Amino acid sequence: MATSEARRSSRRRALLGRLAIPLLAIFTALIVASLAMVLSGTDPIKAYLALAEGAFGSQVARVETLIKATPFLLAGLAIALAFRGGLFNIGVEGQLFVGSAVTVFIGYSVELPAAIHIPLALLGGMIGGAVWAGIPGYLKARNGAHEVITTIMFNFIALRIISWAIGVGGPLRAPRTVVPETPAVFESARLPILIPDSRLHAGVIIAVIAAFVVYWLLWRTVTGFELRTVGANPNAARYAGINVEFNIVRTMALSGALAGLSGGIQVLGLAPYTFTTGFNVGLGFDSIAVAVLGSIHPFGVALAALLFGAMDAGARLMQLRTKVPIDVVTIVQGLILAFVAADQIIRRLYRIRTETEEGPVSLSQSWGGGS
Amino acid sequence: MSEPVLRLVGISKRFPGVLANDNVDFELAPGEIHALLGENGAGKTTLMNVVYGLYKQDEGQIFIDGRQVEIHDPNDALARGIGMVHQHFMLVPVMTVTENMMLGHETTRGLRLGLLSDLDPDRVAEEIKALGDKHGLSIDPEAYVRDLSVGEEQRVEIVKALYRGAEVLILDEPTAVLTPQEAEDLFSIMRSLIAEGKSIIFITHKLKEVLVIADRITVLRDGRVVGTTEPSKTTEAELAAMMVGREVILQVEKGPAAPGEAVLEVQDLQVRDLREQMAIRGVSFTVRAGEIFGIAGVQGNGQAELVEALTGLTPVEGGHIFMNGQETTHLRPRAITETGIAHVPEDRHKHGLVLVYPLDENLVLQTYYLPPFAKRTFLQPKEVRENAIRLIQEFDVRTPSVRTHAGSLSGGNQQKVIVARELSRDIRLLIANQPTRGLDVGSIEFIHRRIVEKRDEGVGVLLVSSELDEILGLSDRIAVMYAGEILAVMPAEEATKERLGLLMAGVREAPDSIAAD
Known part of the structure; x- marks a missing residue:
């Protein structure tokens, strides 16, 4: 039928539109940031070239990009998974902390064969993150406490507990150190290095596998069907006999497990293989931008994580060459998020028609809804 | 008759996919109580929201005191003397009555310092008291709104409108939340107000109240004015017919029923609605295999709560439900579904479909976890897809593909997807609540035929509908629900439109019933 052809091509256009918004958002953010550079007397083209070279120009640069992208990917997946289930998990930061602490504890307190030690330490971190996310999930399922509030509060609780634990006299504090940090994990718990004499650890592979697992979980399993249905229409989910309350807890726990894995891989993969308070601060929040830029889709999140990793990796060279402060990268990242989240700006700027069909996930749907 | 205080000419208001008001004319005379009667969804509230400036009409004009006006927002409406009391009150619970009155209308004393001016709650409190005493609306200006009863909150809303200088008062379903005694009080307040020269638009679907209180009655159906009449010139039965019915009875071909054993038994069921009011007050009935048991009634008389309680979506307060011989009173929805129940829900967007899902996933919404659609925990996309292709063909769903989102289909096709599933x-047992609402004649006939087919296969059918034609055309036995009770159950042969219409209006059939109710 002619009409069915037309509709199919309109769907293809809609898919193109979904890719167009993130790409145009990145482009616009770069333009806006370059205006700031021009005002401060720098050549933005030179700066961006340095940024690109710092991210992709050499093997060291490429390795650095992948290392930086890895935690973004895992933490971004955590946020995307929760979004699919209708939940806004702002607590990835805290879950990542708890996961790292558990992983590092298993890593330094026992010595086991690597084949057991690494999985055990990572699993411990995932469970730690899952529990830390599961509690706000339970509070929402049981009492309707909004997860945005509770997860933010749990971030503070996690931060303070861990500051105490690695502070002077704390149970995780390494003996005879001046800075607050844990002991380093045993050799047997460290992730193997993929390219000799580089920092590239096997965490990259784990993160990519995680992206495929999340994709497969969401669209190929009963669990994923329930998770997405609760996220898309909790009333229909209840009508279909899905236990909405249980699913809220499960989705949060799965999201927290990914967050915990994200932190665990950092402590097992990168020297000095310890956990300190300054560890990865802000990663859990930056990952919200990664997830949103990645259209809440595992593969989109992977691309967005790569971009954010590249920007972080290239920033140093940009500063070196052009005196543009590293912070400009943060500004660009912030602008990207703003343009993706407020996509009407991009649509109006580039005259893209608003889709009449509802998008796959509305970022604000968990507000005021609940159970 | 003197110049109308409010005149609406040719008002039309469209929402995506719905024409909520279709060329509506309406007049309100000074000192008049004009009732706006119609079923839920007939467009009464939409029309009044247009008058109150909450919506902008797509077509038509509004005249106040003979002058054409544009009403942009509620402040605009208030400035022109139009006040509205909504179905759901718009008060701030943690503030006092006086503070609520002053919201957006702050009275100050002393120096005029803009945002820094000194508020004058005492003067406001005095004015409220005076206004209240004048109309028998006793309210304590110092009381916190959260401590007030529903009836008192309503009085606060009315006083608030008067305090802002309303000459025309719109009351949206004001008696829905009131006890009979409170409703009586409200009526005397309304009479006192019109004696003062105010005019009132009274929105309702309760026929009795209209006949008691209104001077004129305008009936809306499907967004159009069916007619305007006066209480002395009409009857409840006539109003019910105006509200509910098309004149054409859709004739469904069906043979006599062959009822078997009971598949659904409801005993003395009691259910509360979301506002914690009793919505079902001790209902008992039985549905047998191979029969269609129709529940007629004007919408909002407990039918929605009944169906939600039967399917486990709303907790049961008291009584018992047996399905296929098994007690299901307090089971979860899935357990109830698994005893062999199908449910075509009233609201296809809220419950029936996940609009952002493609059709194939919507078609396994109840069975996605069972073989062949899932093996252990893994979905089987091929089976899901083949199921969709088969059902789409069998139920004649018009769609470009099985991966099309449910949200992009027409209402009729969406309903066919649910019915197919x-x-x-x-x-x-099939529980169908308003299975054909808002559908075109072709889809209605198709769905009716399928329901009768199921009956002939020996399935028990509970059909809930506010369409009398649908009830009369399909049912083998008919019950009428009014105010959370079943007033009568009768074989379909004994049912007439007039008889059902009276029962739907709450007129009981026993001798002296009219006085007793």
């Missing part, structure tokens, strides 16, 4: 399962 529910009827394709192995079921013994």
